[in-house]
Amino acid sequence: MLRSLNSGVSGLKGFQTKLDVIGNNIANVNTVGFKKGRVVFEDIFSQTVKAASGPKTATAAAPAAGGTNPIQVGLGTRVGSIDTVHTPGSPTTTNIGTDLYLDGDGFFVVQNGTEKFLTRAGNFKLDSSNQLVNQNGMFVLDQKGNTITIPGNCISFAIDQSGEIIGVDVNGDSVPTNVNIGTVKVNNPSGLLKAGGSLYSLTPNANAGKIEDLLKNNKSDATIISGTLEMSNVDLSEELTDMITAQRGFQANAKIITVSDSILEELVNLKR
Numbered sequence: 001m002l003r004s005l006n007s008g009v010s011g012l013k014g015f016q017t018k019l020d021v022i023g024n025n026i027a028n029v030n031t032v033g034f035k036k037g038r039v040v041f042e043d044i045f046s047q048t049v050k051a052a053s054g055p056k057t058a059t060a061a062a063p064a065a066g067g068t069n070p071i072q073v074g075l076g077t078r079v080g081s082i083d084t085v086h087t088p089g090s091p092t093t094t095n096i097g098t099d100l101y102l103d104g105d106g107f108f109v110v111q112n113g114t115e116k117f118l119t120r121a122g123n124f125k126l127d128s129s130n131q132l133v134n135q136n137g138m139f140v141l142d143q144k145g146n147t148i149t150i151p152g153n154c155i156s157f158a159i160d161q162s163g164e165i166i167g168v169d170v171n172g173d174s175v176p177t178n179v180n181i182g183t184v185k186v187n188n189p190s191g192l193l194k195a196g197g198s199l200y201s202l203t204p205n206a207n208a209g210k211i212e213d214l215l216k217n218n219k220s221d222a223t224i225i226s227g228t229l230e231m232s233n234v235d236l237s238e239e240l241t242d243m244i245t246a247q248r249g250f251q252a253n254a255k256i257i258t259v260s261d262s263i264l265e266e267l268v269n270l271k272r
């Protein structure tokens with residue numbers, strides 16, 4: 001009876017975690033560049049009541065016998081992993097030249113002090129020094145790992161699909177800047193660590209080396225589309241369906257605990 005109680009408790013904890021992840025997904029349904037989470041369960045442990053046995057050939061002492069399967073009782077569930085799903089989010093047109101969308105695999109690189117982060121959120125802007133920054137004032141880096149400053153002789157600029165910044169002077173002529181928006185490709189995006197603010201930190205399981213190395217050797221081949229943003233990849237209908245499933249799973253595990261408690265109460269009351 002204690003096994004069923006423990007199994008029920010483990011189920012409650014697991015489905016509570018699933019509801020936490022679903023709640024975070026729904027809260028970020030309109031967050032630019034957000035990637036949803038997914039909970040995967042696994043069983044904890046199975047108690048072996050009887051081990052398996054193989055077939056036995058006939059002997060003088062005993063006849064032939066077939067094999068038997070193991071008899072085991074499961075002892076509950078746990079969260080095996082919480083994956084970040086890096087499927088592309090839907091693009092939305094803003095017609096703002098510094099809003100950038102990556103059509104393909106890859107990340108932009110931003111810098112805060114000495115720390116560098118990866119992001120899919122391309123809602124960039126210019127500060128008072130004509131430097132390209134994100135919404136939190138972090139510098140957007142070019143393919144060489146340098147901060148990006150629009151030359152003062154440019155009255156406007158555009159960003160082409162390769163990420164090159166093309167300036168325009170007062171005469172309407174193009175001014176080459178020789179600056180490309182930095183993008184990198186990560187071998188295992190699910191191994192990135194969420195750092196808040198739609199940013200990711202590089203981990204050893206995401207890619208070997210540092211972000212500086214990725215800028216030099218692992219440039220993304222994604223197309224950069226100006227005037228467009230990537231929205232969250234959260235599917236609200238899917239999340240609401242998962243929420244109902246998780247709620248029913250939570251209720252069912254709670255029922256296991258109440259039924260087990262009722263049976264224990266009957267056992268206690270056998271002698272009155």
